[in-house]
Amino acid sequence: MHWSRVLLLAAALLSLVALPLAFLQSDATGAVNGISGDAWPATVALGAVGALALLGDRAEGFGAARVLAALLLAGFAVVFAAVKVADAARAADAADGSIGIGVWVLAAAALVGVGGALASASRKIG
Numbered sequence: 001m002h003w004s005r006v007l008l009l010a011a012a013l014l015s016l017v018a019l020p021l022a023f024l025q026s027d028a029t030g031a032v033n034g035i036s037g038d039a040w041p042a043t044v045a046l047g048a049v050g051a052l053a054l055l056g057d058r059a060e061g062f063g064a065a066r067v068l069a070a071l072l073l074a075g076f077a078v079v080f081a082a083v084k085v086a087d088a089a090r091a092a093d094a095a096d097g098s099i100g101i102g103v104w105v106l107a108a109a110a111l112v113g114v115g116g117a118l119a120s121a122s123r124k125i126g
Contacts, residue, residue, distance in 0.1 A: 002061050005053040007116030008070065012050025014109035015043040015077070018102045023088050026097025034102050039084050042077040042106055046113050049073045053116075062120040070120055074113035081107040 019034035034040070049070050062070060088103045
């Protein structure tokens with residue numbers, strides 16, 4: 001399997017891991033995870049990128065259309081994750097709480113997704 005596809009699959013799986021983790025911890029709200037914090041759109045986008053990684057000749061990168069699709073989906077996930085980080089920071093400040101690990105895992109997954117999407121432009125085998 002081309003290494004860019006491994007990165008894309010890792011991003012999809014990492015975003016799934018992020019959902020049940022706490023995005024916000026506070027005494028007022030308790031722990032708010034990614035599911036109740038509406039972080040699932042980034043996971044859906046990265047899941048679609050992961051599905052792209054499983055299609056076609058897995059020994060090489062993507063063609064131009066799939067590279068563009070992967071970049072758009074992963075780019076959306078990065079922007080969405082950045083908004084969720086800011087949202088968690090504002091909520092933590094307002095509720096006198098702290099930002100949970102889940103939002104950082106989601107942001108890392110989105111960045112790995114962009115890296116994998118960029119690397120998928122290389123059609124070089126191996």
